Amino acid sequence: MNVDIGNALGSVASPGISRAALEHLDEQVADAHERIERGMANGEHGYEALNLPERTDPDKIRAAVEPVADCDALVTVGIGGSALGAATIVDALEERGDGTETVFLDNVDPEWVTAHLEALPLEATAINVVSRSGTTAETLANFLVVREAFESAGVDWTERTIVTTGESGPLRDLVDRHDLPSLTVPDGVPGRYAALSAVGLVAAAVCGHDLEAILEGAAAERETLSGSLFDCPAYAYGATAYALDQRGAGTNAMVPYAESLETYAEWFAQLWAESLGKDDLGQTPVRALGVTDQHSQLQLYRAGPRDKLVTFVRPLEAPDREIPATEVDDLSYLGDATLGELLDAEFEATEASLAAASRPNVRIELECVDADEIGSLLYGMEAACVLAGELYGVDTFEQPAVEWAKKATRGLLGGGEFEEANAVTEKTTLRVDH
Numbered sequence: 001m002n003v004d005i006g007n008a009l010g011s012v013a014s015p016g017i018s019r020a021a022l023e024h025l026d027e028q029v030a031d032a033h034e035r036i037e038r039g040m041a042n043g044e045h046g047y048e049a050l051n052l053p054e055r056t057d058p059d060k061i062r063a064a065v066e067p068v069a070d071c072d073a074l075v076t077v078g079i080g081g082s083a084l085g086a087a088t089i090v091d092a093l094e095e096r097g098d099g100t101e102t103v104f105l106d107n108v109d110p111e112w113v114t115a116h117l118e119a120l121p122l123e124a125t126a127i128n129v130v131s132r133s134g135t136t137a138e139t140l141a142n143f144l145v146v147r148e149a150f151e152s153a154g155v156d157w158t159e160r161t162i163v164t165t166g167e168s169g170p171l172r173d174l175v176d177r178h179d180l181p182s183l184t185v186p187d188g189v190p191g192r193y194a195a196l197s198a199v200g201l202v203a204a205a206v207c208g209h210d211l212e213a214i215l216e217g218a219a220a221e222r223e224t225l226s227g228s229l230f231d232c233p234a235y236a237y238g239a240t241a242y243a244l245d246q247r248g249a250g251t252n253a254m255v256p257y258a259e260s261l262e263t264y265a266e267w268f269a270q271l272w273a274e275s276l277g278k279d280d281l282g283q284t285p286v287r288a289l290g291v292t293d294q295h296s297q298l299q300l301y302r303a304g305p306r307d308k309l310v311t312f313v314r315p316l317e318a319p320d321r322e323i324p325a326t327e328v329d330d331l332s333y334l335g336d337a338t339l340g341e342l343l344d345a346e347f348e349a350t351e352a353s354l355a356a357a358s359r360p361n362v363r364i365e366l367e368c369v370d371a372d373e374i375g376s377l378l379y380g381m382e383a384a385c386v387l388a389g390e391l392y393g394v395d396t397f398e399q400p401a402v403e404w405a406k407k408a409t410r411g412l413l414g415g416g417e418f419e420e421a422n423a424v425t426e427k428t429t430l431r432v433d434h
């Protein structure tokens, strides 16, 4: 992964960061890097995630999925960090997989869940249940619904289920009770940093992806971590995003220029929001897709409030397709090009249009979208986020605000005494009814 922060410099953009300020920030990056290395060496909570490329055992994951390796479809039941990493990988690599259909049940909208289950060939479908805590209501509820759907269809779900969870908890109890194949979420790895463990790789393994290549790409990115942002793409990104936020770019629009990376933007949004949104600090991630959202959001990014950083992710190589020639003179220029050339031109034009309007933007380049590069991207952005967390001085690896709502939900459903649930009845209303 390469990062170009030229269009975030003060000489181009407003807000922007001057070279001198960047040099100064680099001293903080050196300190933060030392802290990160120490955390990694000691296996501290959160920092341990950056050790995953060396710690994850692909053979173990493949052995666990072996009983369902010939399935036609895989339904992953998980939410947040227990779904988005896996979804990012299989969506990015879909064209390179073995054709296994993948469905991610990461919502409890009943109509949507039912529609998915009814469309799946259950006798040829495997179930991938993922929950670090083993207590997340949405995941456990969906698993119960999926189980029942299998039972009603006369399919033995215990033969088709793989569970990834912590060492203990309700989901671990189910594993033990039904003797299900299972994998463990590594200690010290928060869900949103777990894509490079079994949490993200079970689905990839079932789809026939090259787990070693994903981990090698991540390991190569890990090698770039160093005490200077000028030598480390991940830190260059994390430090620049932080510096831009400090200067007023409170929103970070993540814009991959590849359909296959659309889910990656969702994964990034969780990573950035849950890790940095604390103590009244943080940068709001928004998701967009090139070229599609040039025609819906670009107007705001180029001419709206100067409160945004636009982050492009650009694969340099991709399969291409000719644009057929046409008999209409005004369109003849298209016939001389390919769809890839059009995509590239749109990217270059959009990037330049933002720079010309002094809007800060950063370019993240991948060689292509393959297993190696996706490993590199996920690891690089995790490291960027950990660095940003150090610079902000927040508790990067916790998410107390999300836990608050989880407790309130459980309280409302009678799952225990949680005072957070009282806030629901105490709500202030000012209704305008039809």
Ligand SMILES: O=P(O)(O)OC[C@H]1O[C@H](O)[C@H](O)[C@@H](O)[C@@H]1O
Binding pocket: 079, 080, 081, 082, 130, 131, 132, 133, 134, 135, 136, 139, 191, 192, 274, 399, 402, 403
């Ligand atoms: O893996 P689980 O324990 O089921 O948690 C799933 C998700 O739950 C919450 O929403 C947390 O904020 C996320 O960080 C986590 O990824």
